[in-house]
Amino acid sequence: MEKKAGIGFYSFLVVFIFIVMFPFYWQFLTSLKTPNEIFTTFKLYTTEPSFQSYQTIFSVRPFAKYLYNSFIVGSLTTVFAIVIASFTAYAIARLKFKGKAIILGVVLAVSMFPQIAVISPIYMLIKNLGLRNTHLGLVIPYTTFALPLSVWYLTTFFKKIPFSLEEAAKIDGASIMQTFTRIIAPLAMPGVFTTAILVFIAAWNEYLFALTINVKDEMRTVPVGITMYVGQYTIPWGELAAATVVVTVPLIIMVLVFQKRIVSGLTSGAVKG
Amino acid sequence: MKKLKMSESYAGYLMVLPAIVIICAVALWPVVRSFWYSMFDLRLNHPAKSAVYLSYKLDMEKYVDTRFYVEGTLKELKENTAGHKGVEAAAVEQQLGTLHNQLMQSEAIASRYEPVKQLLDDFKPVSDATLRYVDLSREKARLYLNTIAEVTERLQALSTAENDAADQAVELMEEFRLSIMQPNFIGFGNYRYYLEELKVHNGKPGRLGMALLNTFYFTISSVFLELVLGLAIALLINKSFRGRGLVRAAILVPWAIPTAVSALMWKFLYDGQTGVVAKFCDMIGLVENPGILLTTRMGSMLSIIFADVWKTTPYMALLLLAGLQTIPVQLYEVGQVDGATKLQRFFKITLPLLKPTILVALLFRTLDAFRVFDLVFVLTGGGPANATETISVYAYKTMFAQMNFGRGATLSIVVFICITLISIGYVKILGADVLKDQAE
Numbered sequence: 001m002e003k004k005a006g007i008g009f010y011s012f013l014v015v016f017i018f019i020v021m022f023p024f025y026w027q028f029l030t031s032l033k034t035p036n037e038i039f040t041t042f043k044l045y046t047t048e049p050s051f052q053s054y055q056t057i058f059s060v061r062p063f064a065k066y067l068y069n070s071f072i073v074g075s076l077t078t079v080f081a082i083v084i085a086s087f088t089a090y091a092i093a094r095l096k097f098k099g100k101a102i103i104l105g106v107v108l109a110v111s112m113f114p115q116i117a118v119i120s121p122i123y124m125l126i127k128n129l130g131l132r133n134t135h136l137g138l139v140i141p142y143t144t145f146a147l148p149l150s151v152w153y154l155t156t157f158f159k160k161i162p163f164s165l166e167e168a169a170k171i172d173g174a175s176i177m178q179t180f181t182r183i184i185a186p187l188a189m190p191g192v193f194t195t196a197i198l199v200f201i202a203a204w205n206e207y208l209f210a211l212t213i214n215v216k217d218e219m220r221t222v223p224v225g226i227t228m229y230v231g232q233y234t235i236p237w238g239e240l241a242a243a244t245v246v247v248t249v250p251l252i253i254m255v256l257v258f259q260k261r262i263v264s265g266l267t268s269g270a271v272k273g
Numbered sequence: 274m275k276k277l278k279m280s281e282s283y284a285g286y287l288m289v290l291p292a293i294v295i296i297c298a299v300a301l302w303p304v305v306r307s308f309w310y311s312m313f314d315l316r317l318n319h320p321a322k323s324a325v326y327l328s329y330k331l332d333m334e335k336y337v338d339t340r341f342y343v344e345g346t347l348k349e350l351k352e353n354t355a356g357h358k359g360v361e362a363a364a365v366e367q368q369l370g371t372l373h374n375q376l377m378q379s380e381a382i383a384s385r386y387e388p389v390k391q392l393l394d395d396f397k398p399v400s401d402a403t404l405r406y407v408d409l410s411r412e413k414a415r416l417y418l419n420t421i422a423e424v425t426e427r428l429q430a431l432s433t434a435e436n437d438a439a440d441q442a443v444e445l446m447e448e449f450r451l452s453i454m455q456p457n458f459i460g461f462g463n464y465r466y467y468l469e470e471l472k473v474h475n476g477k478p479g480r481l482g483m484a485l486l487n488t489f490y491f492t493i494s495s496v497f498l499e500l501v502l503g504l505a506i507a508l509l510i511n512k513s514f515r516g517r518g519l520v521r522a523a524i525l526v527p528w529a530i531p532t533a534v535s536a537l538m539w540k541f542l543y544d545g546q547t548g549v550v551a552k553f554c555d556m557i558g559l560v561e562n563p564g565i566l567l568t569t570r571m572g573s574m575l576s577i578i579f580a581d582v583w584k585t586t587p588y589m590a591l592l593l594l595a596g597l598q599t600i601p602v603q604l605y606e607v608g609q610v611d612g613a614t615k616l617q618r619f620f621k622i623t624l625p626l627l628k629p630t631i632l633v634a635l636l637f638r639t640l641d642a643f644r645v646f647d648l649v650f651v652l653t654g655g656g657p658a659n660a661t662e663t664i665s666v667y668a669y670k671t672m673f674a675q676m677n678f679g680r681g682a683t684l685s686i687v688v689f690i691c692i693t694l695i696s697i698g699y700v701k702i703l704g705a706d707v708l709k710d711q712a713e
Contacts, residue, residue, distance in 0.1 A: 012509060013516075017523050020587060023538045024526070026549060030541070042549050084295065087288040097282035103289055110300045112696050114644035116665045117689040120678050121306035122299065144299035147292050176284045205531035207647040212673055223533035227651050230537075237541055244538060248530050255525040259518065262525060266588070267595035 024248060030241035038237050053242035063243060065218050066225035069135065070204055073221060076139045077203040078196050081146040086192065088147075089154030090180055094166065104151075111148030115208050126213055133216040141209050146199045153198070156268045157191025158184065194265040197258055201251070222247050304689060310682035311464070314457040318676040322457050329414035330406045330454040331382065333389045334399040339448040341393070343369065346445060350431070350438040358431055362439075365427055372420045381407045406454070414453055421449050463683040480659060480667065481684070488663040490574065491649075492642040495581045499638060500631070502582065503589030508623075510590075511597045524587035532584065536651035539580040543567050543652075570660040573653050577661055581648060585641075589634055596630025597623070629703070636699040640692060664688050 030038055032049040057063045088107075092100050122141050131137035161184060169179045185192075210221045220228065226243050229236055255262065309325070316322045347369075350362045377383045385404055392399050399405040409417070425446040432439035470479030478486065510520060527535065542550040545564030555563040565572045600623065608618045646665040649655060655662035655670070662670075665688060672681030 009509070009514070013520060016506065017520065019583070020523050020527060023535075023542060023583070026542065027538055038547055042552055084291045088292040091285040091288035095281050095285035095288070097285035103293065106301075107292070107296065109696070110296050112640050112692060113300060113304065114640075114665065114685070114688045114692050116644060116646065116668050117307055117685040117692075118300060118303035119669075120310060120672055120682050120685065121303035124306075125299075125303070141299060144295050147296060151292060176281070201529055205533075207531065207533045207650075208669070223531040223647075226537060227533050230540075235540075235544075237544075237547060240537055240541065244534055247534055248526075251529045252522075252526055255529050256522050259522050259525055262529075263521060263591060263595070267592055 027241045027244045027248075030237060031245050033238060035236075035238055053238040054246075056236075057239050057243050057246070060239075061225070061229065062218050063225065063246070066220055066222045067246075069214075069219060070221040070223075072135050073138045073142065074200045074203040076135065077142040077146055078200045080139065080143040081150050081199050082192060082196050084143070085147055085150035085154050085195070086185075086188075088151045089158055090184060092151070093155045093158035094184070095176070104155075107148045107151050110145070111152075113145075115145070119208060119212060122209070123212055133214050133219040135219075137213045138206075138209055138221070141213075142203045142206060146202060149202075150195050150199055153195045153265055153268055154188070154191060157188055157195075160191075161187045190261070194258075194261040197254070197262060198265050201254075204251075307682045307685050307689070310678055311686050312458060312460055312462075313679045314459050314462070315679035315682070316675075316677050321451060321454050325458075326454050326456045327458055328456055329409040329411060331376070331409050331417075332405060332452045332454060333382070333385050333407060334393070334405050335448065335452040337386065337389045338393055339445055339452060340373070343442065343445050343449070346438055346442045350442060353438060354431070361427060361431060365424055365442075368420060368424055372417065375416065376413070379407075379413070409453070414455075417453060418450065421446055425450075457679075459679075463680050466680070467683055467687070480662075481664075481687075483659060484662050484664045484667040485687075487574070487661060488643060488645070488665075491578060491581075491645060491661075491663060492639060495578045495585075496635065496638050496642050498578070498582050499586045499589045500635065502586045503593055503634075504631075506586070506590040507593035507597055508619075511594055521591075524591055527584045528588045528591075532647040533651050535584050536580065536648045539576070539583075540567075540652050543576050567653065568657055570657065573657060573661050577649060577652055580652060581642070581645070584648075585638065589638065592634040592637075593627065593630060596627050596634075600626045632699065632703050636696070636703070639695055639699070643692060643695060644688060664691075 029044070029046060031053050032051070033046050034048070034050050034052065037046060037048075088103075091097070092104060118141075126132055126137045126140070129137075131140070165183050165187070166179050169183050174182065204221075205223060206221075207223050210224045214220055214224070217225075217228070226240065226247070229240050229243065313325050314322055315325060347362060347366045351359055351366065354362060377386065385407060388404060389399055425443055428439050428442045428446065432443065434440070467481050470481035471485075472479060473482065477483075510517075539550075542548045543566040545551055545562075545567065548563065548566070551560075551563035551566045554560045554566065560566065560572065566576050567573050604622050604626075605618060608622055613621065644665050645663055646669065649661055649663050649666050650669070653661045655666045664684060668681050668684035668688060671677050671684055675681075
């Protein structure tokens with residue numbers, strides 16, 4: 001199966017990457033064009049780049065606030081989900097007790113739940129708790145729906161840690177808590193980190209809960225905030241493009257830096273072995 | 274040894290507990306609530322239907338407040354009218370007084386009356402729900418409503434000109450009527466309503482039928498395309514070559530950005546005026562004019578499917594690539610020695626060994642595609658004329674644009690049932706092995 005890559009192969013790759021990356025290039029280009037240029041030309045370059053759109057998004061709408069909100073909500077969700085899921089995953093991977101398959105089954109079933117089926121009661125719950133238009137109002141549902149996959153990934157990672165290490169710790173008289181914090185946790189760090197990246201990206205990208213629960217402009221997250229630029233009659237394409245670039249660049253950097261971890265995390269659920 | 278085991282399982286349950294509690298409270302319980310809501314005529318923008326009422330309730334705030342105005346108006350009516358009309362006004366007043374006394378016989382109402390009146394006299398709202406709403410028996414509620422209806426009729430007969438005292442009193446009776454919250458439990462009424470929307474009228478399915486068709490159409494086409502293209506890409510890049518890392522990063526970028534943002538990007542690319550993709554399709558003669566992509570039924574559906582394929586095919590390829598890499602190379606070598614052709618090797622070795630990975634990837638993707646919301650909501654908003662409205666978008670609009678939580682919950686239960694059926698189908702094929710492996 002291992003063959004040398006030929007000219008045909010590389011031309012395929014070029015086409016593939018072009019299709020995947022073209023929308024991003026076009027957004028980047030649009031963000032530098034003047035409104036007049038956007039509406040009149042389809043050129044693949046611009047001769048007079050302007051940063052007007054970038055200035056507008058940070059001055060007219062609270063875009064910096066959107067970024068801040070998304071960052072806070074994403075970080076809190078990640079911390080909560082990882083802490084809670086680590087305990088669950090450790091117990092499932094390592095301890096002997098009855099009903100593990102049922103617990104895992106329920107947890108996995110929840111990951112399949114359509115969000116629309118739970119949105120109205122969760123909306124009522126958050127409203128009754130007085131948590132609408134707060135960060136916590138989003139962190140609660142996000143953490144819940146991040147738990148299933150976190151538990152699944154972390155269980156896989158914990159299982160890869162050699163059992164003998166724990167036996168040794170047990171013989172040396174370590175308690176379950178000590179074994180967990182001193183032996184397992186440090187060894188599981190790479191897996192925890194991978195899971196954390198995935199949870200953070202999922203929380204950063206979530207739309208439906210953010211749209212319904214936080215309706216105050218200064219409490220919106222990035223995905224919802226951006227779509228609110230679209231007016232009834234006019235769409236400020238240049239500003240949208242600038243906002244898209246601002247959101248996408250950090251994600252691209254993250255993907256470039258952590259690509260191996262992300263791929264291993266994404267595929268650990270789907271592939272045995 | 275036995276003691277040790279006990280403490281181990283105890284610790285196990287303790288460690289699992291937080292996750293289970295949260296999942297039950299914020300994921301499982303809401304599904305039960307959604308089902309519960311779907312049995313009610315629940316509308317957040319309708320004062321008498323904004324909560325779940327299983328029995329008749331009296332809104333004390335409204336009742337006490339209205340009673341104050343009624344007393345004043347009736348007094349005016351009595352003083353300003355002579356003869357038999359004045360007698361009639363007095364009779365009406367007495368009838369309402371009797372009704373009030375009958376209500377006050379109930380301890381629950383009598384004990385709340387004064388505190389509520391006190392609050393209203395101080396111009397304060399009655400925010401305590403237990404103080405404001407009192408359960409009424411069915412008989413009392415009937416009596417109340419019948420009396421108000423009778424009184425309304427009598428007052429109408431007294432009215433001679435528009436907006437005279439009698440006419441004002443009639444309007445106040447309407448307020449009295451609205452002080453009673455009727456139970457809004459309607460059983461499967463919402464479901465019957467939507468069953469009607471499933472039927473075909475004049476060759477066109479109802480809105481729900483259309484939404485379901487759109488959802489299935491979108492799910493099947495996008496998942497099929499993603500599987501075929503993803504498998505092709507995975508097979509092609511399953512070798513060592515220069516720039517592998519770059520390709521992998523490029524693959525991950527569309528997956529990593531928010532769907533709402535990618536939907537906006539495509540909205541711009543498809544735009545009839547400024548969209549470069551629309552322009553391109555027009556140039557190569559794929560469409561008659563660039564506006565077609567987002568303004569026609571076919572064009573907008575295909576646009577959505579293509580945007581989804583663009584965003585998730587790379588992810589599919591990644592999953593399948595990981596599966597391909599677990600197939601031992603020796604198998605192919607043996608196949609080659611035995612003289613199997615490339616095609617044979619693909620169908621006899623690759624596909625069977627890749628089957629579990631394909632099924633898991635298909636399961637994830639089908640469920641994701643079926644509950645699609647962001648992409649459609651941002652790209653077309655379900656338009657033009659509901660042509661791309663999927664069931665999640667329909668449910669969202671019913672709940673948060675019309676504020677009809679009863680009907681919206683019914684639609685979301687329909688989504689839930691569909692998703693459950695799809696999952697069961699896949700799990701049946703996959704077998705429960707995956708779960709068992711992980712739990713052991």
